[in-house]
Amino acid sequence: MVTIFLGSANTPSALDDLRKIAELIEEVGHGVVPWTSPGVFPLGNHMSESLDNICKHVDAAILIFSEDNQVLFGNEFNLHPKPNVLYEYGLFKGHLGLDRTIICRRGSSSIPSDLSGVIYCNLDREYRAERELLAWLRRLSPRK
Structure with missing residues (x-):
């Protein structure tokens, strides 16, 4: 069985996308590890330690980039994914490779x-x- 990590921001729209993608993953018969699942980030652990551990135990990762942060750039605001989602994309890409780490983008x-x-x-x-x-x-x- 293939196991897939699913990461997103903690906003209602991003979590809705996470749920829909998790359903697709299960529909195909793969296991899904959403970042929101209890035990994914155990109490007392450091976030980076937990993420490194997840990288060792999953076969692929999907990161959802959505319009979560307003960032002032010059004189205008731009919408960006949360920095932690960008970080997680780089981390999983480094561990799993480009073909096993994908971006789903909203907006x-x-x-x-x-x-x-x-x-x-x-x-x-x-x-x-x-x-x-x-x-x-x-x-x-x-x-x-």
């Missing part, structure tokens, strides 16, 4: 220029997003 949140070439799943196009996610999920196999 027009800015993506750092270092990630501008990464192909992501556009959650605003729901039908296409579901088909793309299902295709990616079906290609996954357990890590060796």
Whole structure:
């Protein structure tokens, strides 16, 4: 069985996307580890230690980039994903690789220029997003 970590911000819309994606993962027969599950971040542990441990026990990761932070850049505000979601994307990509770590993006949140070439799943196009996610999920196999 393939196990997938699912990360997002703690906002109602991001958590709604997390729930929908978790349902797709389960529909394909894979295990899902949403960041919101009890025990994912055990009491007394440090966040980075917990994330490193998760990286060792999952086969893939999906990070949801949504319009969660308003950041002043020059004279205008831009919408960005939460910094912890960006950090987690980099962490999981480093542990699992590009083919096992994907971005699902909601809205027009800015993506750092270092990630501008990464192909992501556009959650605003729901039908296409579901088909793309299902295709990616079906290609996954357990890590060796």
